[in-house]
Amino acid sequence: VEELFAIDPLLSPEEREIRDTVAAFGERRLRPHIADWFEEGTFPAREIAPELGKLGLLGMHLEGYGCAGASATAYGLACQELEAVDSGVRSMVSVQGSLAMTAIHFYGSEEQKQRYLPAMAAGETIGCFGLTEPDYGSNPGGMRTRARRDGDDWVLNGSKMWITNGAVADVAVVWAYAEEPGQDRPRVRGFLVPAGTPGFTTREIHRKLSLRASLTAALDFDDVRLPADAVLPESRGLSSPLACLSEARFGIVFGALGAARDCLAAAIDYARTREVFDKPLAGYQLTQAKLADMALELGKGQLLALHLGRLKDRHEITGEQISAGKLNSTREAIAIARECRTILGANGITLDYPVLRHANNLESVLTYEGTAEVHQLILGKALTDADAFR
Ligand code: FAD
Numbered sequence: 001v002e003e004l005f006a007i008d009p010l011l012s013p014e015e016r017e018i019r020d021t022v023a024a025f026g027e028r029r030l031r032p033h034i035a036d037w038f039e040e041g042t043f044p045a046r047e048i049a050p051e052l053g054k055l056g057l058l059g060m061h062l063e064g065y066g067c068a069g070a071s072a073t074a075y076g077l078a079c080q081e082l083e084a085v086d087s088g089v090r091s092m093v094s095v096q097g098s099l100a101m102t103a104i105h106f107y108g109s110e111e112q113k114q115r116y117l118p119a120m121a122a123g124e125t126i127g128c129f130g131l132t133e134p135d136y137g138s139n140p141g142g143m144r145t146r147a148r149r150d151g152d153d154w155v156l157n158g159s160k161m162w163i164t165n166g167a168v169a170d171v172a173v174v175w176a177y178a179e180e181p182g183q184d185r186p187r188v189r190g191f192l193v194p195a196g197t198p199g200f201t202t203r204e205i206h207r208k209l210s211l212r213a214s215l216t217a218a219l220d221f222d223d224v225r226l227p228a229d230a231v232l233p234e235s236r237g238l239s240s241p242l243a244c245l246s247e248a249r250f251g252i253v254f255g256a257l258g259a260a261r262d263c264l265a266a267a268i269d270y271a272r273t274r275e276v277f278d279k280p281l282a283g284y285q286l287t288q289a290k291l292a293d294m295a296l297e298l299g300k301g302q303l304l305a306l307h308l309g310r311l312k313d314r315h316e317i318t319g320e321q322i323s324a325g326k327l328n329s330t331r332e333a334i335a336i337a338r339e340c341r342t343i344l345g346a347n348g349i350t351l352d353y354p355v356l357r358h359a360n361n362l363e364s365v366l367t368y369e370g371t372a373e374v375h376q377l378i379l380g381k382a383l384t385d386a387d388a389f390r
Contacts (some may be wrong), residue, residue: 001261001264001295001298001299001302002302004299005299005302005303007176007299007302007303007306010306011073011077011306015071015073015074015075015077018070018074018077018078018292019074019078019080019081021055022055022077022078022081022082022389023081023084025051025055025116026081026082026085026089027085028085029046029048029051030082030085030086030089031085032327033350034085034086034089034213034354034357035351035354036372037086037088037212037213038086038088038212038213038351038357038385039212039241039351040212041206041208041212041213042121042133042212042213042215043088043089043092043213043214043215044216044387045046045092045126045151045165045168045191046126046168047125048089048092049092049096049123049124049126050122050123050124051123051252052092052093052096052123053121053122053123053124054069054122054123056070056121057078057082057093057097057122058093058096058097058101058120058121058122058123059097059102059105059117059120060074060075060078060097061074061075061097061098061247062097062101062102062105062117062121064117065104065105065113065114065117065118065121066117066118066121066122066362067101067121068121070311071117071313072250072309072312072313073306073309073310073312073313073318075097075250076250076251076252076253076254076255076305076308076309077254077309078093079093079094079251079252079254079255079258080255080257080258080261080305081258082255082258083254083255083256083257083258083259084258084259084261084262085262086213086259086357086358086361087211087255087256087259087358087361087362087364087365088211088212088213088361089213089214090213090251090252090255090258090301091164091211091214091364091365092165093251094248094251094252094255095127095128095129095164095165096120096123096126096127096132096165097246098244098247098248098250098251099128099129099245099247099248100120100127100128100129100165100169100171100173100370101116101117101120101121101243101260102247102248103129103173103190103230103232103240103241103244104116104117104120104127104173105117106193106234106235106240106243106244107190107232107233107234107235107240108192108232108233108234109229109232109233109234110219111229112192112229112232116171116192125170125171126165126168126169126170126171127165127169127170127171127173128163128164128165128166128169128171128172128173128174128217128219129163129164129172129173129241129244130160130163130172130173130174130219131160131175131241131245132160132161132163132167133145133158133159133160133161134159134161134218135202136371137162137371138371138373138374139160139389140175140238140241141188141238143158143176143177143188144158144159144172145157145159145160145175145176145177145221146160146176146177146178146179146186147176147177147178147179147189147191147226147231147308148178148179149179149180149181150167151329152227152228153225153226153227153228154178154191154200154225154226154227154228154230154231154245154253155173155223155224155225155226156176156193156200156221156223156226157221157222157223157224157225158176159218159219159220159221160174160219160221160348161217161218162205162216162218162368163216163217163218163219164214164215165215165217166202166204166215166216166217166218167202167203167204167215167217167220168280169195170194170195171192171193171194171195171272172192172193172195172200172219173190173191173192173193173232174190174191174192174193174219174221175188175189175191175240175241176188176189176191177189178231184278187236187237188235188237188238188240188241189227189230189231189232189235189236189240189376190231190235190240190241191226191230191231191232192226192230192232192380193221193224193226193230197224197225197226198224198225199221199222199223199224199225200219200220200221200222200224201220201222202217202219202220203216203217203218203220204216204217204315205217205218209360209363210360210361210362210363210364211360211361211364212360218378219234221312245369245370246319249322249325249326249369249370250308250312250317250322250325251322251346252326252329252330253304253305253308253322253325253326253328253329254305254309255329255365256329256330256331256332256333256334256362256365257301257305257329257332257333259333259337259358259361259362260297260298260301260333260336260358261298262342262354262358262376263337263354263355263359264291264294264295264298264335264336264339264340264360266340266344266353266354266355267291267294267339267340267343267355268346269280270293270343270344270347270353271287271291271343274345281343287343290339290342290343291343293334293339293363294339294340297332297335297336297338298332301328301329301332301333304325304328304329305322305325305329308321308322308325314380316371319378320378320379320382323370323375323378323379324375324379325374326369326370326375327372327375327379329373330362330365330366330372331366333358333362333365334359334363334365334366337355337356337358337359337362340355341355341359362378377389
């Protein structure tokens with residue numbers, strides 16, 4: 001597809017090199033194990049994170065503090081190669097870099113940045129990002145988690161749900177309404193909560209049928225006492241976590257297409273060798289129509305992703321544009337994965353091939369970082385000036 005759409009020549013030699021390095025790592029280190037991790041519902045985050053760190057993939061687009069300072073486009077291409085293996089691996093990298101590290105980089109004190117970012121970039125310290133609650137996903141402004149002052153300390157109460165890396169993380173970035181003396185209304189602020197703080201407990205979420213090679217947890221805070229400097233001092237209001245989400249969404253614009261590309265490659269390969277009614281499946285017009293339509297959507301998606309990458313590198317991208325990319329990539333990727341599954345017939349439902357694993361993963365990718373419907377409403381508002389959220 002890259003050839004069909006002449007995408008390669010649009011990339012710089014450096015971007016191609018980063019992409020190829022990540023692709024080689026994925027094939028060598030991750031792909032041989034991914035079906036087993038998925039089947040077992042596990043991911044060896046502690047083992048893999050330092051390797052991702054060595055490659056400069058954690059907080060890759062951030063500057064300083066041991067981060068690679070790569071371009072947005074290069075970061076997107078890396079996400080695409082990781083997600084070509086599995087959305088769970090890309091999720092780990094997104095949460096560590098685009099959510100937890102970005103929150104500290106954007107809103108942390110110099111001391112917090114020095115303390116956490118180099119170790120997180122190296123993959124020695126793992127972070128998570130707790131915004132969603134059991135009753136508040138698409139509308140995080142309704143969150144119930146509260147931080148109140150007690151002398152200089154903060155006391156945190158509440159719970160978070162569906163938190164990637166939650167149970168394995170050394171530090172949780174937790175968003176809560178902070179009740180501060182002298183303020184008429186509580187406002188959302190970010191808190192750094194180290195694992196092991198008394199009153200902070202985590203529970204791994206099992207029985208997932210999607211993103212099985214990713215660790216997801218519920219977090220509970222029961223009178224968790226934190227020092228004054230646990231708050232991210234520059235975080236003020238819900239716009240702070242939303243700005244982090246925007247960074248992670250951008251990675252998904254590229255990432256989801258990696259999963260789609262992997263499915264299409266598997267389907268083409270299969271169709272060439274599978275004989276039905278005495279000739280290869282690939283020779284039938286119906287199959288070719290499916291493959292052609294999928295290649296078109298994949299190519300168009302990749303061109304849009306690249307365009308958005310260039311806009312982001314010029315600091316010209318808007319939230320609506322990221323929404324458009326996230327909506328398009330995830331929606332088309334899941335459609336492609338499901339169509340590829342049909343080409344593989346019964347074999348397509350097994351873990352011997354990647355297609356249903358990707359399709360199932362993409363259910364989560366369609367839902368997190370703003371559901372498809374939320375992005376439709378963001379675009380709808382931009383098109384009509386009418387705010388459907390109110
Ligand atoms: P809801 O908000 O309850 O939505 C249910 C349905 O209603 C959806 O179809 C939605 O689109 C629709 N809907 C919502 N509002 C409207 C509306 N106004 N009009 C029409 N339809 C609407 N969160 C974190 O904070 N950190 C993480 O690390 C994290 N990791 C995750 C990992 C996985 C595997 C998953 C599945 C989720 C993760 N999430 C995480 C949570 C994720 O961000 C939420 O699931 C998501 O925001 C949707 O929230 P919800 O599940 O509560 O669905």
